[in-house]
Each structure stands twice: as C-alpha cells, then as structure tokens.
Amino acid sequence: MRLWGLLLAGILPTRMRILLSIFITLLGIVSNSQATSNFEDRMISSLVFEGLDRVTEQRVLNLVRTAVGQPYDATQVADDVRTLTHLGEFKYISADVVLQEDGTVHLFFTFREQQIITQVSVVGNTLLGDKQLLSVVPVVPGLGRDEDAIDRGRRAIMKMYQEQGNYLVEVFSEITEYGKDVDEFTGQRIDESVVLIYKIMEGPRVRVNGISFFGNHSFTNNELLAEIDTRTLIPFLRRGELNEEMLEQDVSSIHRFYVNRGFQEVRVSFTDPQKSYEY
Structure with a gap:
C-alpha cells in the first residue's frame, strides 16, 4: 500500500500524537510497509467505525479479522x-x-456508504418484455450502486x-439520484437512493441481402452455399434475418467441409457490421 499521508497532528506538552492515515478507494489499495512499521505489533486498544448508517456495525464486525x-x-487491516x-x-x-500515550493504538475505520438502487426499469422496448430484459441485468433494487x-x-x-438479429440496437443507462429526506406524510426518513432506467432504441432487424465467398478456388x-444455413431475404417468402449463432455454425460447417476433403490448413471466417468470427 502507498502511504497517502503521515500527518503530524500536534506536539503537546506531554506527548506527541501521530496520526497515520491509510486511504483506500474502490480504485485500489495502496500502502507503504516501512512507514507503518512504527505501529506494527502495538496492541489495538480501541476499534471505532465511523460513517455507518444503513450498514450495521455488527455486520462489519462479523467480517473484519482485526480486533x-x-x-x-x-496487512490484515x-x-x-x-x-x-x-x-x-x-x-x-x-x-x-x-498512537496513544500508553503505547497502544486506536484504529478508526471511516466509511462512506454507496447509494441504494431503489428501482430498475427499461423503456423503449417493444420486441422484448421488461421481465425478459431485466432477467439478464445484474442490478436489482436493494443493492448498492x-x-x-x-x-x-x-x-x-x-x-x-x-x-x-437486432444488431443496430442502442442501450443507454440513465441514473436519477435522490438525496436523504423525510417523508412528509409518514415522517419516516428516506435514505439516499438511485433510480436506474435503461433506455433502449431497438432499431431495425438486420437482414441478409447477399452472401459472398472469397478465396474459394477449389x-x-x-457448393459452399449448400453447406450453410444462413439464407438471404426473399420478400414475402423468407425473412433472411441475420443470426450470429447460425453464422458461427456456418463457419464451422465450411471448415469441416474443407478438412474432410484434405484441406487441413484451411481457415474460414465471416464478417458482419459488428464483428468477425474465424475458424
């Protein structure tokens, strides 16, 4: 860990009080073992948790090994x-x-709690239902942001x-924050919270208007078209929707077709507006 600061809190007539601050964020944990060596093996005489609101002190105590x-x-801290x-x-x-006068140390944990997600919803979706879409979202109400x-x-x-087949879809997340307040009707405290909305622009489905092969000299x-399942659009008869899973299977089928005919070093790939797949 990198030491963010060794602060001289003040020199009093009877003692020198030294405050060592180790700051850790979600971005990472940094340290300096040499600077903290002055405190190593000193007995912890007080353990204080500051800033807890929604999370209980007992829950924190159940998780930490420092006591x-x-x-x-x-290192344990x-x-x-x-x-x-x-x-x-x-x-x-x-x-x-x-550091205390008696040679022991007081350890202070200071917390800032995450905002709570109180609602998750989707808008703009017509092809897929809300429940179907939200089932793949790892964010649920009640969890921290x-x-x-x-x-x-x-x-x-x-x-x-x-x-x-909706390769042109666009999805945006919109977050609305609500600060702490008191319900004017019930008088109950309302915690800081977040409402999350996924805004969806579905766009048209991608249709296959043509299939081309390159590098097939043999x-x-x-012959290759007969080995794949992807088909082009035929108005009123065949929808010709692009299916990436089927394209990957087609690549595998063409690769197998060549290998079975003695082309052991063949490489097959397809390209679409989103990505390439190679076998």
Whole structure:
C-alpha cells in the first residue's frame, strides 16, 4: 500500500500524537510497509467505525479479522478493507491509526456508504418484455450502486437483442439520484437512493441481402452455399434475418467441409457490421 499521508497532528506538552492515515478507494489499495512499521505489533486498544448508517456495525464486525486486544497488523487491516469493499455497500473506506500515550493504538475505520438502487426499469422496448430484459441485468433494487454492474446490464441487454438479429440496437443507462429526506406524510426518513432506467432504441432487424465467398478456388459458391444455413431475404417468402449463432455454425460447417476433403490448413471466417468470427 502507498502511504497517502503521515500527518503530524500536534506536539503537546506531554506527548506527541501521530496520526497515520491509510486511504483506500474502490480504485485500489495502496500502502507503504516501512512507514507503518512504527505501529506494527502495538496492541489495538480501541476499534471505532465511523460513517455507518444503513450498514450495521455488527455486520462489519462479523467480517473484519482485526480486533481489540490484537497486535496491529497493517496487512490484515488492508485485507479487512478489501473484504468490506467487496460487499459493494461502500463508496470508499479509510483506516486511520492513532498512537496513544500508553503505547497502544486506536484504529478508526471511516466509511462512506454507496447509494441504494431503489428501482430498475427499461423503456423503449417493444420486441422484448421488461421481465425478459431485466432477467439478464445484474442490478436489482436493494443493492448498492455499482457502475460496473450497471454497465454489464447495459451490455447484456444489447447482447440479447443482437442474438435475435437486432444488431443496430442502442442501450443507454440513465441514473436519477435522490438525496436523504423525510417523508412528509409518514415522517419516516428516506435514505439516499438511485433510480436506474435503461433506455433502449431497438432499431431495425438486420437482414441478409447477399452472401459472398472469397478465396474459394477449389469449390464453387453454390457448393459452399449448400453447406450453410444462413439464407438471404426473399420478400414475402423468407425473412433472411441475420443470426450470429447460425453464422458461427456456418463457419464451422465450411471448415469441416474443407478438412474432410484434405484441406487441413484451411481457415474460414465471416464478417458482419459488428464483428468477425474465424475458424
């Protein structure tokens, strides 16, 4: 860990009070073992949790291994911070060590809790239902705000559309924040919260208007066409929708076709507006 700051809190007539601040964010945990060596093995005489609101102190105590009466261990404190960070309940956590006159240390954990997701919804979807789309979103009401999970949900919705041929779909996440307040009717406290909405622009389904083969010197286009399942659009007769899973199977089929005829080093790939696939 990198030491963010060794602060001289003040020189009093009877003692020097040193405050060591180790700051850890969701972006990473940094340390400096040499700077914390002055506190190693000193007994922890007080363990204080500050900034807890929604998360109970008992829940934190159940998760941390650092305890009163134990020798201070900077590595263990860093592990405790990692454990608590992985809960997804906190925006950041800091751990501060204060040296006491009797040679013991007080350890302060300071928390800032994540905002709570209170509602998750989708708008703009006509081809797929709300429940179907939300089933692939890892964000659910009651959990702390997690930007990575929100983006994974956005990409999961896009993938669901693309798998059925809507390759031009666009999905955006919109977040509305509500600060702490008091319900004017019930008088109950309303915690800081977040409403998450996925806005969807489905776009038209991609149709296959033509199939071309390149580099096939030993076999004709018609011979290769007979090996694949993807077909072009025929108005009123065949929809010709692009299906990526089927395209991947077609690549495998053509590869197998060549290998069975002695072309062991053949490479087959397809291209579409989104990506390439090679076998």
